Amino acid sequence: MGTITQTITTNQLVVGDGIRTENAKVKTATAYKRGDLLNVGANNVADHPVVTTGVVGDWNAIAVSDFTAEQSTYHANNNLEMPIYTQGPFDIAVVTVNGVPLTADQYDAVRAQALANKIELRKVVGN
Secondary structure: OOOOOOOOOOOOOEOOOOOEEEEEEOOOOOOEOOOEEEEEOOOOEEEOOOEEOOEEOOOOEEEOOOEOHHHHHHHHHOOOEEEEEEEEEEEOOOOEEOOEEOOHHHHHHHHHHHHHOOEEEEOOOOO
């Protein structure tokens, strides 16, 4: 008998139940990508966390969908908001910052911060 090797990969951001969404304002001329970690401040404006020497700054939400810089400018100028995830399980391999996937070195700190945010960043089998 031969051996069967199977590799499972996924690009699925949401990996379970219990998802919660809210809305937040956007910044003008700012692109958002589905899966981006976001920092929503007291002014309810979604911004990207600062990354310094590989460390991801404070974040408390995840972008639900892509927004181009033009779309965010239109939304900001017309007092419209975008949906954000505020709770639930997500695949850490699909989460991004400014559209850039996290590095393996960033996983632990980002996952630890997720616990305080009621967000679960799971390592999905095969990733």
